[in-house]
Amino acid sequence: MRIALLGNPNTGKSSVFNMLTGLRQKVGNFPGVTVDKKTGHLTFGGESHEIIDFPGTYSIYPRSKDEEVVYKTLRDPTSADYPDAVLVVLDAANLERNLLLFSQVYDLQLPTIMVLNMSDIAEKRAKAHNLDVLQSHFPEATIVQTNARVRMGKNRLLEALQGLKERKGHCFHPKGLVAAMDDRSAQETETTERFEKIASLLKSAESTLDKHAKQSKLDRILIHPVFGYLIFALVLIVMFQFIYAFAAWPMDLIDGAFASLSGFVADSWPSGVFNDLISQGIIPGIGGVLIFIPQIAILFFFIAVLEETGYLARVVFIMDRLMRPLGLNGKSVVPLLSSVACAIPGVMAARTITDWKERIITIMVAPLMSCSARIPVYTVLIAVVIPNRTVAGFMNLQGLTLFALYALGTISALLIALVLKWFVQQRAKGFLLLEIPELKPPQWSNVGNVVWEKVKIFVWDAGKIIIAISIILWALASYGPSGTMETAAEKTRSICMEKGLSKEETALKVSSARLEKSYIGRMGKAIEPVIQPLGYDWKIGISLISSFAAREVFVGSMATIYAVQNDGEDHRPLIERMRSERNSKGESVYSLASGVSLMVFYVYAMQCMATLAVVKRETKSWKWPLIQIAYMGALAYLGAWIAFNLLS
Amino acid sequence: MCFVPLTSMERLKLSNVANGQLVVVHAIEASDLRVKLLEMGLVEGKQLRVLYRAPFGDPMAIDVEGYVLSLRKDEAVLVDVEMQDVAQ
Numbered sequence: 001m002r003i004a005l006l007g008n009p010n011t012g013k014s015s016v017f018n019m020l021t022g023l024r025q026k027v028g029n030f031p032g033v034t035v036d037k038k039t040g041h042l043t044f045g046g047e048s049h050e051i052i053d054f055p056g057t058y059s060i061y062p063r064s065k066d067e068e069v070v071y072k073t074l075r076d077p078t079s080a081d082y083p084d085a086v087l088v089v090l091d092a093a094n095l096e097r098n099l100l101l102f103s104q105v106y107d108l109q110l111p112t113i114m115v116l117n118m119s120d121i122a123e124k125r126a127k128a129h130n131l132d133v134l135q136s137h138f139p140e141a142t143i144v145q146t147n148a149r150v151r152m153g154k155n156r157l158l159e160a161l162q163g164l165k166e167r168k169g170h171c172f173h174p175k176g177l178v179a180a181m182d183d184r185s186a187q188e189t190e191t192t193e194r195f196e197k198i199a200s201l202l203k204s205a206e207s208t209l210d211k212h213a214k215q216s217k218l219d220r221i222l223i224h225p226v227f228g229y230l231i232f233a234l235v236l237i238v239m240f241q242f243i244y245a246f247a248a249w250p251m252d253l254i255d256g257a258f259a260s261l262s263g264f265v266a267d268s269w270p271s272g273v274f275n276d277l278i279s280q281g282i283i284p285g286i287g288g289v290l291i292f293i294p295q296i297a298i299l300f301f302f303i304a305v306l307e308e309t310g311y312l313a314r315v316v317f318i319m320d321r322l323m324r325p326l327g328l329n330g331k332s333v334v335p336l337l338s339s340v341a342c343a344i345p346g347v348m349a350a351r352t353i354t355d356w357k358e359r360i361i362t363i364m365v366a367p368l369m370s371c372s373a374r375i376p377v378y379t380v381l382i383a384v385v386i387p388n389r390t391v392a393g394f395m396n397l398q399g400l401t402l403f404a405l406y407a408l409g410t411i412s413a414l415l416i417a418l419v420l421k422w423f424v425q426q427r428a429k430g431f432l433l434l435e436i437p438e439l440k441p442p443q444w445s446n447v448g449n450v451v452w453e454k455v456k457i458f459v460w461d462a463g464k465i466i467i468a469i470s471i472i473l474w475a476l477a478s479y480g481p482s483g484t485m486e487t488a489a490e491k492t493r494s495i496c497m498e499k500g501l502s503k504e505e506t507a508l509k510v511s512s513a514r515l516e517k518s519y520i521g522r523m524g525k526a527i528e529p530v531i532q533p534l535g536y537d538w539k540i541g542i543s544l545i546s547s548f549a550a551r552e553v554f555v556g557s558m559a560t561i562y563a564v565q566n567d568g569e570d571h572r573p574l575i576e577r578m579r580s581e582r583n584s585k586g587e588s589v590y591s592l593a594s595g596v597s598l599m600v601f602y603v604y605a606m607q608c609m610a611t612l613a614v615v616k617r618e619t620k621s622w623k624w625p626l627i628q629i630a631y632m633g634a635l636a637y638l639g640a641w642i643a644f645n646l647l648s
Numbered sequence: 649m650c651f652v653p654l655t656s657m658e659r660l661k662l663s664n665v666a667n668g669q670l671v672v673v674h675a676i677e678a679s680d681l682r683v684k685l686l687e688m689g690l691v692e693g694k695q696l697r698v699l700y701r702a703p704f705g706d707p708m709a710i711d712v713e714g715y716v717l718s719l720r721k722d723e724a725v726l727v728d729v730e731m732q733d734v735a736q
Binding site: 058059061063093094096097100184187188191192195196219220223224225228229313316317318320321322324431432433434435436437438 | 680681682683684685686687688689691692700702703704705706707709712713714715716717718719720722723
């Protein structure tokens with residue numbers, strides 16, 4: 001049996017889903033839309049049954065392309081996910097609005113179960129429902145009361161599913177569900193008529209009722225013109241502190257584990273192409289995927305807590321007016337700020353934005369926020385070209401430069417959003433009809449589920465692309481046109497022998513020579529004429545191409561090219577070497593002009609295949625990641641060119 | 649003194665209603681968003697209370713008989729309401 005799970009947002013629908021399926025969930029796609037399809041399994045009557053969690057919606061008539069999936073699936077018996085039964089979760093504290101969706105679904109003539117989910121708030125309001133009255137208006141539905149927060153009502157639900165009532169054609173609305181998906185006026189009439197009927201039935205169904213929501217004292221502070229923003233800033237600071245403090249050591253652990261694993265494979269397996277592929281291509285590729293998990297997990301832990309407590313709705317409320325002139329939405333704030341840690345969870349967090357246009361713009365500009373992978377690049381380049389001195393009395397010039405790079409990224413992101421606002425087309429105007437749920441403590445099992453789901457999506461969906469590109473980059477860096485790499489390596493080895501260099505120094509020089517003759521080295525040389533106007537030589541060209549794996553690869557790649565030791569933390573030998581690098585005319589390669597030009601390039605360029613893979617995953621098309629590469633590449637080139645020419 | 653019919657005097661746009669004020673929905677103007685506003689429960693005769701506004705006065709939060717809905721000024725303009733009790 002296939003069961004569809006429907007309900008308004010904020011009804012406890014995901015709690016019901018988690019209660020029924022536990023961790024037996026997987027995330028797939030609804031065809032043609034960017035909505036995730038969460039499916040789970042539950043066993044009763046000795047059989048396993050599939051349950052599909054549909055996106056939360058207030059009506060069966062869609063507001064956005066993504067919401068069409070509910071209408072299309074339920075109204076078309078030939079659709080792939082057409083259910084055998086429907087569970088509709090209703091928030092017992094807010095029956096009136098919730099009954100609209102229920103009455104629509106009921107009229108579809110599918111076996112339907114009304115899940116009256118009691119929230120703590122409903123209990124607090126002491127709402128008692130006369131179930132007989134509800135039953136008399138929906139005679140062919142089964143009514144089940146639950147409190148999914150405390151996992152109450154699972155057995156009653158399973159019983160109801162086993163004894164589904166047969167449909168005999170009874171409809172709540174005399175004409176049934178009639179409006180076509182795009183017939184607004186018919187929908188308006190039908191909705192009004194349904195609400196009239198619902199209002200009259202509720203008069204007799206609800207006994208006591210504290211009808212009115214009030215603004216709590218806490219809310220008064222959370223949306224305060226001064227304290228509201230201060231509290232939000234504080235929440236963000238705590239969030240980033242956690243990410244930097246707690247993501248660092250698992251990341252180092254993963255990094256170290258994969259480094260020793262590939263070392264182990266390289267040493268213990270028979271050497272050859274297969275060994276190289278495993279130890280230098282696949283293992284580092286998998287490591288390159290897993291390294292992001294700590295940041296993604298921590299960030300989504302916080303986002304899920306903020307969402308569960310209802311605080312996120314307050315953030316959207318106070319930020320919306322500020323973001324709107326930029327073509328963004330109050331909900332864009334969290335994705336953009338998350339991108340300062342890493343654009344991957346940032347882009348994934350943009351999913352909360354229901355408006356398609358605002359969501360696309362958010363995703364498109366998120367990678368312009370300077371992420372943590374740019375930090376090593378910035379620090380090395382700043383150390384090479386920016387003098388360490390005090391300006392304006394107390395400010396350190398190097399620190400100021402770092403700040404300027406972050407500011408450049410942020411301001412550019414906002415300005416590009418403004419530009420994209422004119423280019424991204426949309427049928428319908430954006431709107432913000434957002435329910436502000438009451439503040440409540442988070443339900444930890446839901447938080448855990450969100451984190452688990454996000455990590456899984458990243459590893460499976462984006463991981464495939466990341467590993468594939470890692471292998472390609474590895475192949476480009478380890479192979480060259482027949483024999484040239486070996487010849488160069490031999491030549492370097494004999495020169496080193498003559499000079500009497502140590503084994504370590506020889507090894508460094510040999511790998512530098514090999515890299516120069518590899519395909520990637522040739523590509524670096526091939527693009528030299530293009531990057532020369534920016535002040536770069538082919539060695540920088542190689543690093544730009546390798547950076548595509550991840551920006552921080554720049555540092556390692558530079559170390560290989562200049563044949564210096566680089567043990568991750570201590571960049572001093574590399575910095576010294578880069579400072580002394582001269583071109584054929586005897587000028588410094590890393591002058592102030594070329595150094596700043598390179599920094600500007602890294603602020604703008606879309607050199608992160610992992611982000612591209614996630615953008616493809618989230619927009620379900622290659623169109624957007626390709627546009628992203630193009631526009632960010634153009635910005636990077638132009639910005640770097642301007643910087644170089646202004647400063648030289 | 650001239651006589652102004654009470655109803656026309658008291659009818660106004662939801663976007664212009666002060667915080668704390670109790671109003672009743674009179675009509676939703678024809679627009680793409682009309683059906684969405686209806687679905688959120690803003691049907692004719694529905695009692696609403698304007699609760700609070702975000703800094704800069706937009707968006708606003710209203711109580712729709714038991715739940716809090718936030719909507720932008722652009723959206724609130726579409727909702728014609730009648731004052732209920734001036735004292736509140």
